Amino acid sequence: MIQRIDHLGIAVRSIDQALGFYRDALGLTVDHIETIEEQKVKAAMLVVGESRLELMEPTDPAGAVGKFLETRGEGLQHVAIGVDDLEAALAQARERGARLIDEKPRVGAGGALVAFIHPKSSFGVLIELVQRGKGSVAHG
Amino acid sequence: MIQRIDHLGIAVRSIDQALGFYRDALGLTVDHIETIEEQKVKAAMLVVGESRLELMEPTDPAGAVGKFLETRGEGLQHVAIGVDDLEAALAQARERGARLIDEKPRVGAGGALVAFIHPKSSFGVLIELVQRGKGSVAHG
Numbered sequence: 001m002i003q004r005i006d007h008l009g010i011a012v013r014s015i016d017q018a019l020g021f022y023r024d025a026l027g028l029t030v031d032h033i034e035t036i037e038e039q040k041v042k043a044a045m046l047v048v049g050e051s052r053l054e055l056m057e058p059t060d061p062a063g064a065v066g067k068f069l070e071t072r073g074e075g076l077q078h079v080a081i082g083v084d085d086l087e088a089a090l091a092q093a094r095e096r097g098a099r100l101i102d103e104k105p106r107v108g109a110g111g112a113l114v115a116f117i118h119p120k121s122s123f124g125v126l127i128e129l130v131q132r133g134k135g136s137v138a139h140g
Numbered sequence: 141m142i143q144r145i146d147h148l149g150i151a152v153r154s155i156d157q158a159l160g161f162y163r164d165a166l167g168l169t170v171d172h173i174e175t176i177e178e179q180k181v182k183a184a185m186l187v188v189g190e191s192r193l194e195l196m197e198p199t200d201p202a203g204a205v206g207k208f209l210e211t212r213g214e215g216l217q218h219v220a221i222g223v224d225d226l227e228a229a230l231a232q233a234r235e236r237g238a239r240l241i242d243e244k245p246r247v248g249a250g251g252a253l254v255a256f257i258h259p260k261s262s263f264g265v266l267i268e269l270v271q272r273g274k275g276s277v278a279h280g
Contacts (some may be wrong), residue, residue: 002168004189005145008219012263021262025236026221027229028142048221049144050190055263075264076216079148081166081188089167096165122161123152123195124215 002089006082006130007045007052011068011075015044015057022046022053036109041065043109054080078116078126086113086131093117105131142229146222146270147185147192151208151215155184155197162186162193176249181205183249194220218256218266226253226271233257245271 012018015033022028028046035042040063044055056077058066068077083089086105094100101116108114113131152158155173162168168186175182180203184195196217198206208217223229226245234240241256248254253271 002166002188005148005191008145008148010263010265018263020236021238025233025238025261026142026267027232048142051145073264075259076219079216092167093165096160098161098165119215121165123150123158124213125150127166 001084003082003084005051006080006128006132007054008076009054009056009078009080009128011065011072011077012055012057013069013074015042015055018055018057019044022055028053034109035059039063039065039109078128080114080128080130082130082132084131086115086129089129090115093121098122141224143222143224145191146220146268146272147194148216149194149196149218149220149268151205151212151217152195152197153209153214155182155195158195158197159184162195168193174249175199179203179205179249218268220254220268220270222270222272224271226255226269229269230255233261238262 023030023046028048031045031047031052033042033044040058040060041056042059046053056065058069060066061070065077090100098121099118101118105113105115115129117127119126163170163186168188171185171187171192173182173184180198180200181196182199186193196205198209200206201210205217230240238261239258241258245253245255255269257267259266
């Protein structure tokens with residue numbers, strides 16, 4: 001079952017500069033900032049109710065976020081939706097004809113199970129499905 | 141104060157087709173579908189925790205969503221953030237140098253007070269601030 005918007009991934013060139021808007025002008029609280037080596041990003045997680053905004057600054061221009069910035073510029077890169085059973089959610093999406101980037105759940109940042117759906121299936125929005133352990137929150 | 145992600149506005153060519161993914165494959169519940177004349181869209185609101193996804197289909201190609209589809213294609217058009225005091229949120233954003241599309245709150249769909257922040261200030265993300273009456277939820 002769908003639980004919530006887990007987080008929104010926003011590609012930025014500089015977290016420091018982006019915090020000038022998201023933290024200082026908008027007033028959001030920074031939960032933490034971390035480097036996620038496997039995704040080649042530094043990420044700042046900001047709290048918005050039950051959701052998070054993830055500001056993602058590339059640590060390597062050849063990574064996915066680095067390439068996104070080069071071709072699309074700064075902006076929203078993915079929408080992560082929290083589910084309680086990722087295997088079941090993927091099975092249902094596949095059965096209804098959705099094109100999956102990840103056929104099976106894989107382990108993402110913070111130990112969560114994640115899988116991406118291809119934006120061709122989701123009308124231009126890159127969707128990440130996330131299953132977290134009880135009590136845990138967005139961690140990159 | 142920031143309360144939650146109120147809704148995500150997703151521009152689509154056809155709500156009927158998009159529901160094949162968002163309702164049928166992803167499993168979201170449709171709260172309601174309505175035509176919002178002043179925005180020149182038909183909108184389907186789907187429930188995701190305390191937030192909504194708003195699928196927006198243009199009723200006129202000359203409207204904002206129609207133009208977005210023509211230049212950018214289908215995908216996420218805006219992120220709406222719920223606040224408890226829109227006047228105060230706008231004053232803080234202005235004071236910290238953010239560029240506002242709406243200098244003052246205006247009445248949006250469902251009677252909510254809304255104001256947009258220019259994506260040049262918010263690092264490529266078009267942000268709508270929304271203040272709703274007590275107990276009301278996203279209504280377009």
